[in-house]
Each structure stands twice: as C-alpha cells, then as structure tokens.
Amino acid sequence: MNVNLLTKYSNKWIALTADRKKVITSAKNIKDLDKKLKMLNKYPDAIYHHVLPINGHFVPRWQA
C-alpha cells in the first residue's frame, strides 16, 4: 500500500482494490462507505480501511 495514496483521506474510511493499489471511494464512516460501494455494484473483493489521522501518532484511547 502506497502511503501517499492515503494523505487526502485522513480520518476517513476508504475502499481499496484487493491489491491495495487504488482507492475506489471514500466516506466519513463505514456505514456510508458500504452504501456507496453497494451502489457501484462491483469490486466484491474490496477492502475497507480507516485512515488514521496523519497529524500525530496513534494511541488507542478506549478500554473497557
């Protein structure tokens, strides 16, 4: 996966092609992304990925 591909999708959900080389579409949350991809009616092997914010390191915040 090429990181430069992801810079404009900071904190968004993206659908990637199975080879992770191309972004098919993006959305603000996974539910909207799934709707968008279902409307395209192709890419059955797409991979959903949340792009973590790029302006800092990631530290998970929540625990039970």
Place this chain on the structure above:
Amino acid sequence: MASLGFSYLPRLVIDESTNNKLEVFTPYVPIMVSFNRGNPTRLIDALVDSGSDRNLFPLQLGQMLGMNFKKIKPKIIFGIGSIRLKAYTCKINIWVNNKEYGTEADFCLEQQTLLLGRQGFFNLFKQVKFDEKGRFLYLETYK
C-alpha cells in the same frame, strides 16, 4: 496448528511542529464481521491492539450489520485521559483468513478504527506474535 502471517500496513504521520513526514508501520488483520447469522461484511482492516482489553468497533458497523442498540444496555468504557464513553456489547462472528470465530465486541459511536483486543481476539489464538523488525504479525491457530 497453523501460523498465519500478516504484513504490517504503512501509514503517514506528519509532525506538525517540524512538518517532517514519517512512515509508520502498524499491525492490521483483515477480517469479515457478521451478526445474528447475517451475511458477513467485506474485508475490513482491523488494528491489532495488545493494549485493549476487548474488541472495540465503530457503532456504524453495528448499524450496518442490523444491530438495534436501543435494545442493548450500554456500559461505560474508558481509556487515556479517563474519558468515559458509552459502548454496547454484542455477540458477533469474525472471519480471519476465511475461518469463522464466535466472539463479541463493544460498539462505540466515537470509535472509527476497529480495535482487536486481548479478550475476544488474542484469546482465539494459541499465540499472537509481533515481529517489529520484520513488520509482520503472526497468529498461531489451535488447529
């Protein structure tokens, strides 16, 4: 017994004070998720987080799978900064490398990236090994 390997995925981090760009490699596993015998999702990259007690998934994923959160009593979860949030626990199935596992996850509105924690993910496997130098994650299955 089998060992599954997953290459870490790169992501970009920009240090705002210096504007330096760093490539950071993070352990993800692509999983599918289903609820209540429904169809599984497409593959979703989930971050393997040894610091999380439990699996934590976005609420919107639960809605996508048909969960009715009005019927579930929320519980309070907390983390860094002691911020308290509501989360809803649901039994789910996840697929790792096309093998199905029954487990559960907490669903939270404020969470975006799927976090795979020790209870509900790590305990499904005999061993979870992080190879930081090789940027590889290994899951050793029981069968």
